[in-house]
Amino acid sequence: xxxxxxxxxxxxxxxxxxxxxxxxxxxxxxxxxxxxxxxxxxxxxxxxxxxxxxxxxxxxxxxxxxxxxxxxxxxxxxxxxxxxxxxxxxxxxxxxxx
Numbered sequence: 451x452x453x454x455x456x457x458x459x460x461x462x463x464x465x466x467x468x469x470x471x472x473x474x475x476x477x478x479x480x481x482x483x484x485x486x487x488x489x490x491x492x493x494x495x496x497x498x499x500x501x502x503x504x505x506x507x508x509x510x511x512x513x514x515x516x517x518x519x520x521x522x523x524x525x526x527x528x529x530x531x532x533x534x535x536x537x538x539x540x541x542x543x544x545x546x547x548x
Contacts, residue, residue: 455494456518461487496532503541510537
């Protein structure tokens, strides 16, 4: 998942790689990680976005695209839900040294 986080990843694709039934894969993944596969993927994407917002001079729409979000607005909603602030506020906080 970490390697392909920027592209579309379906549970069926992951289950096929593991040679498992989709429902069994999803259940075992959740038991092992405490997250659904898609929640885990979203968390990985937000973590990578944090790195890019900190280290790269990419515009926010470019960060959204690089981390697999369909557009800036969806990225902002998901980022705010996961981090409690918008990507722009996160970048400003980092620039201020907090």
